[in-house]
Amino acid sequence: MHRILVLLLIAGPAYAWLPVEEWGSGNVTGSLGEFGQCICKVYLPDTSFPADHVESVQISSNRLTAEVELHIKKVLHFKGELVILLSELSNLTSRVEMLESGPDKYIKLDFELLRVELRQFETLVTHLKASLNSSLPIFDSLYTEIRNMSMTVDQLESYDKSNLEVIRIEFVKLQRKLEKCQDEQEDFSNAAIGSCKHGGILRVGKPVVSQLNADLNSNFKFGGWGKDSEPLPGSEHMYFYYSYSDPLFSRIRVYADYYRLIMRQPIRTHELYINSAKDWRGLGNNYIVRNNTLYYQFRSPFSMGKYDMNKQTAEYRVVPKASNRFSYHYSDSQNLDFAADEKGLYVTYATEESNGKLVLGKINEAAFALEDVWQTSIFKQSVTNAFMVCGILYATRSVDVQTEEIFYAYDTNKRQESYISIKFEKFQDFYVSLDYNPRDQKLYMFNNGYYVSYSVKFKTA
Structure with missing residues (x-):
């Protein structure tokens, strides 16, 4: 029969184990239980429990918990900033790529703004790395990429300032000298803006190509661009633009000034078509903005919109x-x-009655109707x-691939035509829109997808 050894530990307010070798004979008594088992009673000394250690551990634990929560908040904060700045970085990358692609893709370079944004990215990466106490390769990679972009911007600025700007200035000087020379040989002077005290068009200047649409x-060959011919106060520098791969006209974009036109930053986009709810679309490219x-x-019905x-x-009137x-x-x-x-304001068209000959109509803007009509030959x-x-x-x-000719004039004041x-x-070769703007005395052409403009010189009256 196996005997079971049972230890009953009795102490005062607290209990603790003693090493076996310290168990003295005076501290241990033994007896047999009711069923013959051996029962040993061990009397341990009165030892206090180390409560101060537990309190210290608890305080440390609370402090560590607070620090962890603080770091979690920092990480969440930086994560939010990172999402925003990554979005800006994508935009910045596209801008830098545009700058790298060549001088024909921009007019004015805001290098200082690029540097400020790059410094913001650099600071963010540094803070993230220090806050997270991380040495992950991704941070080093991001830092290196930002530094490389900064160097690229510096190189582009150096290239632009030392070469393009000098060439541009010298070109402008030469162009002015040539124009002065030509002015001295020809009897003409431009009338003041808005004035008609001149003898008609003398010549058209060289094409100024702003950029691709x-x-x-390059497939968007149909479209138009230009300025408001009678702008409202505050809109004197506004430009409009639209193009597509066919003559269907469905929206118009408005730009605050020439710089934003070139940088492709519209202030508004007007949609002429929204599913079946609205269909004010047009056809053709000879549209203008006035007031x-x-x-x-x-588009439907065939009319002027x-x-x-x-x-x-929107509204329309059948011509x-x-x-x-x-x-x-x-x-x-x-x-x-x-x-x-x-x-x-005018509109040109043709009729079956005229056998396809060009007709000119003067539009009453308030009534939006024709108030006078002239038949040409x-x-x-x-x-x-x-x-x-x-x-x-x-x-x-058209004269040839490189030459266009103004070959006909009809004077509505005298009702006379001339060749x-x-x-x-x-x-x-191919262009679809050509309009004169009286606010700057320029012709605006949409030439095979490109913005092109011409200065117009007039004869003396």
């Missing part, structure tokens, strides 16, 4: 007898061409485009 898409109102060829950019409402069978020479759907000059499909200056209609035609020859250079 804001969508940076913050867009005038364009309405008017979109108020302030109220964001009496206008036909949609006679477009300009370069492309289809150019049936209604809107133009503005120092004297008002030129066949509309032989014309590449037309525009108005001081009540005179000018029509163009003229004013040749000017095309940037590329």
Whole structure:
């Protein structure tokens, strides 16, 4: 029969174990239990429990918990900043890539802004690394990438300032000398802005190519751009633009000034089509903006459209007898061409009754209706485009791949027409929009997807 050894430990207010070798015979007594088992009673000394140690551990634990929570909050804070700055970094990267792609993709470089943003990224990475006490390779990689981007910006600025700027200044000086030379040989002087005290167009300057369209898409060959011909106060520097791969016109973008146009930063985008809820789309590319109102060829029904950019409402008027069978020479759907000059708003078109010859109508802007009509003798499909200056209609035609010619003029003031020859250079062969703006005396052309403009010189009266 196996005997079971049972130890009963009895102490005062607290208990503790003693090593076996310290068990003295006076401290241990033994006896047999009721069922023959051996019972040993051990009397231990009265030892106090180390409560102060437990309290110290508890305090340390609370302090560590608070520190961990603080670091968690820091990580969450930096994570939020990182998400925002990563988004900015993506935008910054695209801007740097644009700068690297060549000088033709920008007009003004804000190098200091780039440096400020890069310093912000550098500071964030440093803080994250120190806060997390991390030596992960990703931080070193990010830091190296930011430093490389900073060096690239410095190189681009150095390149721009030491070469492009000098070349540009010298080019401007040379251009001014040539223009002065030419001015001395020709009898002309430009009238003041808004004035018609001149003898008509003398010549058209060289094409100034701003850049590829804001969508940076060479397939977007159809479209138009320009300035408001009679801007509201505060909108004198505003530009508009739209283009697409076909003549369908569905939106217009507005830019605060020329810099934002080039940097592709619209302040507003007006949608002319939203599913089945709204369909104010147009056709063709010969639209203009006047008094913050867009005038364009309405798609359905075939008519002239008017979109108020302030109220964001549209209306249309059918042009009496206008036909949609006679477009300009370069492309289809150019049936209604809107133009503005120092004297008002116009639309050109053709009719079946005129056998496709170009008709000019003066638009009463308040009534949005034709108030006067003039019949010309030129066949509309032989014309590449037309525009108005001081009540005179000018029509163009193609001479060759690189040359365009203003070959026809109709003076609405005298109701007289004449054939003229004013040749000017095309940037590329195919263009769909050409309009004169009386606010700066320039022609605006959308030439095969590019923004192109021309200065216009006038004869003396």
